[in-house]
Amino acid sequence: MMKRLVILIAIISLKNAKVLSFSEINLNSSWRIENSNGTIRLTNISLPSGIYSALEEARVIKSIYDFKNDLSTKWVARENWTYLLNIPCTKQQHDYDHVILSLHGVDTFSLVYLNDELLGETNNMFVRYRYDVTTLLRKECPSEVRLRIEIRSAVAEAAALSARYQQLKVVPECPPEVYHGECHMNLIRKMQASFSWDWGLAAPSMGLWKPVRLEYYNSAKLSDVTFALTEVGDYWHIRLGVYLETGTLSKPVEGTLSFSILGLTGLAEQTITVEEDSAENGELLVENTLKVPKQSVERWWPNGHGLQKLYELRVQWEDEILTSPQKPTEKIIRIGFRSIELVQDKTNDGLTFYFMVNNVPIFMKGSNWITSSILPEKSYDEDYVKYLLTSAKSTHMNMLRVWGGGVYESDLFYQLADELGILIWHDLMFACSMYPANEEFLNNVATEVRQNVKRIQYHPSVALWATNNENEVALRQNWYGTQINQEAYIEEYKQLYVNVIQAEILKIDKWRTVLISSPSNGDLSVAQNNIADNPQDPRYGDVHYYNYEDDGWDPNIYSGGRFISEYGYQSFPAFSSWPTVSLTPEELTDLINHRQHSPLGNDPILLMIEKNLPLPLIDSPDYLRNIIYLSQVSQAMIVKTETEVYRSKRIEQGTMGALYWQLNDVWIAPSWSSIEYGGKYKILHYWMKKIFTENHIVASINRNKWMDLYLIRDALGVDEQWTIRMYLHSWSSFQPVHEVLFDSIMVPENTVVKIDSFNIHSYLSRFNANPADHLVQFELLSQNGTKLSENFLLLDKIKNASQSPRPSIKISIVAMKCSVITNKATYSIKVDVTSPAIFLYMELAPKSDSLKQCHFSNNGFLQFTPSVSVQLECADLGCKSNLHASDINVMAVNQM
Structure with a gap:
């Protein structure tokens, strides 16, 4: 009763101004960090924070990404570290019934103190921890209140836990030695890759990797909203789960929840009354269903199949604690109207x-x-x-x-x-x-x-x-x-x-x-x-x-499946991404080997190059540059071949998914990625734009040595008529040897159409054409002649070619424009060659980190015309950038 009286007086003094039923303060700045013996003290730390980042910014250590610093910084993860913060005293601590200290992400093992009182312990970096500090703050303020989070070494904690699992070992106990990693990662709830992986370094960080907040509210606060859709006749039924929090203990909850979808006036608007007790942990789930006519909203579609229409659904909570006006708290989530089902039929x-x-x-x-x-x-x-x-x-x-x-x-x-x-x-x-x-x-x-x-x-x-x-x-x-x-x-x-x-x-x-x-x-x-x-x-x-024994360039080694959720092959990051200026070739080779964490080492990469491509001279001064480039060509060819097999087998084998391993990286190292750490595209990522294009033509030589042709159409709509132009090319001439037309092919929506197999060897014999010295190129055209896609088919291994002259290649920058608004510079580049260039690749010299996010419109391509135009777009390079043609290195398989 006294509590209600105090709040009433406060409201009267505000002359009926609206009172917030929820407020919060971010505690994300002015932190301090100390190690266990006090020999290292860091100040003015902002969240999110981790000990490796903080020590690097303070120049206590060098970057873990440099050279072999993943080894020289191992001591960091074996220390214990304390985060400290002085919490300000505010009037809000007396204006609200609940003051909750919310730790959104502690990495990982810690004791949490307010002054010298233990609030609790953390042991999971993925969990949000909440502590009711209402009484403590009211008692300690206005004196100094210090938040202290003592974080213990995750490496030491994992080792200590391992002693408790004697009866049934939790395996593997340690990663392979080549990982240079830490042991017993599976015993703790921490990012598993932080103890090392076959593509990543060991960096078992500690810190506050998400925000720390003080939350103020009276009866309850809105926490999460869950959402599910079902289609019932002409309506979408929206099933909502609203999660309320009442501090950290069970409490009576009284108030109203209001629901609305912004922009749909009069539709799906509801208000419900809540009068329940929360659970023992202070959480209350309130469920509700809304109905929306299908005709009043647009569907959400995946990329390539339609628009991604999103609607804002607003949930408002208003406490029923006083009769005076309050400002409701709200949570707005963006929803999409779509159905999705994983179909597993016989x-x-x-x-x-x-x-x-x-x-x-x-x-x-x-x-x-x-x-x-x-x-x-x-x-x-x-x-x-x-x-x-x-x-x-x-x-x-x-x-x-x-x-x-x-x-x-x-x-x-x-x-x-x-x-x-x-x-x-x-x-x-x-x-x-x-x-x-x-x-x-x-x-x-x-x-x-x-x-x-x-x-x-x-x-x-x-x-x-x-x-x-x-x-x-x-x-x-x-x-x-x-x-x-x-x-x-x-x-x-x-x-x-x-x-x-x-x-x-x-x-x-x-x-x-x-x-x-x-x-x-x-x-x-x-x-x-x-x-x-x-x-x-x-x-x-x-x-x-994954197959590291057979020739990955051969489509016949891929048997397919219903859905291939991982597949791929390794390559090296670009030559310019390594510290080539500061290292000798021998030192660079040693660094590459150090960062190759696969137990198979570099052998699979080199084996695929040796099987299919001309090998550079090992004693050449450009050997490393060349082998790195060839590794990316080989990776792109393998993933291209495999992906196109999977896309083509939709009807024959029911294959309905191809997710290659992997998109991104965590450091510059040999890996399966298509995008290097920092953002530079490998050749593979340039190629994926064509490999995944919605209308595509795929060609392969089957086990009977005939050519199979597949037309792939992901798009929806009426049947279309397509045309294929097939060109037989020699490696030595811009002019095709011969052209074949496959005309008026009917292609329905969302399917794959197989063309009759083509006797490619009989065709080649007509022109006395050696397969090793020729390839086939394809253009896929719509009924009105628009080019839908293009592709190529190798007829033999490139290393067997005998008639592939070495082209001279000239790069010219012919124009540059810059957007002051986006800070992006776009260059028009002309590429001239004296003869066909095999997988022509352009690479920017390492001028700055910003060049990692410079992209060519095309790269690693076959050039069968004397001149092509390519765009280069650089994010955040700025309008004052000064890029010259000499800053672009160029390579081709038949130029080495």
Whole structure:
């Protein structure tokens, strides 16, 4: 009663001004950091923060990305670090019933103190921790109030935990030695890749990688809103889950929730009364259903199939604590009206596995997303995340798989995916390991899953959940020596992924498919007690396919599958991306080998080059530059070949998805990525724009040595008539040897059409044409003559060519324009050659980091005309940039 009187007096004194029912203060600046013995003290730290970043900015260490500094900085992860902050005392601490200290991301193990009183302990970097500090702040203010977060070494904590698992080892205990990594990552709830991976360095950071806030409210605050759609006749039924928080304890909740969709006046507007008690943890779920006529909204479509129309749904909460006017608190989420279903129907030999969006079966084209930075505090960088996602959209991708060894991504990531039309296949953060199944670990994971699924769930881009990456196949195929105690490991596997993770997801999101693993056999895995006999069976579910023994340039080695969610091949980052100025060739070779974390080393890369391309002289001063370039050509050819096989097998094998491994990188190192760390495109990424184009022609030589032709049409609409122009070219002439026309081919919407096989060897013999000295090029034309796409087919290995003259290549910058608004410079470049150039590649000399985000409109291409024009666009280079033709290095396979 006294509390209500105090608040009433405060309201009267404000002369009926509206009172906020929720407020918050960001505590994201003026932090201090100390190590355990006080020998290192850092000041003026801003959040998000991690200890590696903070030490580098203070020049205590050099960048972990330089040379072999991933080794020289290992001591950082073995220290304990304390974050300190003086909290300001404000009037708000007395104006509200609840003052909650909210830690959105602590990496990872810490004790949290306010002055000298222990608030609690953290042990999961993916969990938001809340502490009620109302009484403490009122008691301590106006004296100094200090927040102290003592963070312990995750490396030491993981090692200590390992001693507790003597009966059934949690394997693998350590990564392969070539990773230069840390052990027992699978025992702790931290970014798994931070202890090292086959494409990444070990950087087990500590810090506050997300905001810290003080939240002020009376009865309750809006936390999360979940959203699901069903189609009922002429209406969309919107099922909403509104999560309210009442501090950290159960409390009576009285108030009103109001719902509206902005721009749809009079539609889907509702107000409901809430009179309930929250749960023991202070959380209350309120559910409600809205109805929207279908004719009043537009559907949301994936990239390439329609618009990404989004609507703002507003939820408002108003406390019923006083009769005087208040300003309601609100949460606005952007929603998309779309249906999505993973279809697994019986076939003659297995099950289908494809996504039906808005009742349309859609072939998924895309890649795999790893964390954008190995340092979690930098993984949410808005500009870089936007850059990477936009780069994915530009290559016609409509799906990315968020891989399970990184982090649950930022709100911005999912917002951008919504806007760009990129569907998200979402792993939970478990990868390539067995994991504990004791009560403490399972409870910790349950909290993690609840919090992150609630936060992410409403986004229309999220297509499905998979509880882990590769753990089913690892268990069944004995990757880590689990066969001896397989039944025990299987039981723990099901406890974690089925009984906890899947169950927690389904409590929140009943409307999406939850796969127990990736790869898996989907419904067959479920039928086989959630552990399939062969999780890589191509007749079911999704497949991860890697082949380092056969010739990756040969399309006949790819057997396909229903959905290939991982495949790819390694290459080296561009020559200019390495510290070539400061290192000798021998030192650079040593650095490349140090950063090659694959247990197979560089041998697979070099083997594919040797099988297909002319080898550069090993004693040449340009050997490293040449072998790096050839590695990117080989990677692009392998992924092109494999992707086009998968796209062409939609009808013959029911293949409905191709997500190559991997889109991005976390440092400059040999890897499977198409975009280097920092943003520079490899040849592969330039090629993906053509490989994934919606209307495409694919040609291959089959096992009978005949040529197969496929026309691919992803677009929707009426039947179209297409024409193929096929040119036989020699490597030595701009003029084609012969032309063949395939005319008036009827192509329906959203399908693949196979043309009759073509006897290519009989055709070549007509012109006495040696396959090694010739190739075939294709143009795909619409009925009105518009070029839809182009492609090429190699008839033999390029290394066998005997008539491929060395071209002279000249680069000229003929024009430049600059936008002051976007700070982008665009150059028009002319490329002149004296004879055909094989996979002509342009690379900017390393002038600055900004050049990493300079892109050519075309690169790594076959040039069969004396002159071509290419655009170069540089983000953030500015209008004062001074790029010259001499700053562009150029290479071709037949020029080396």
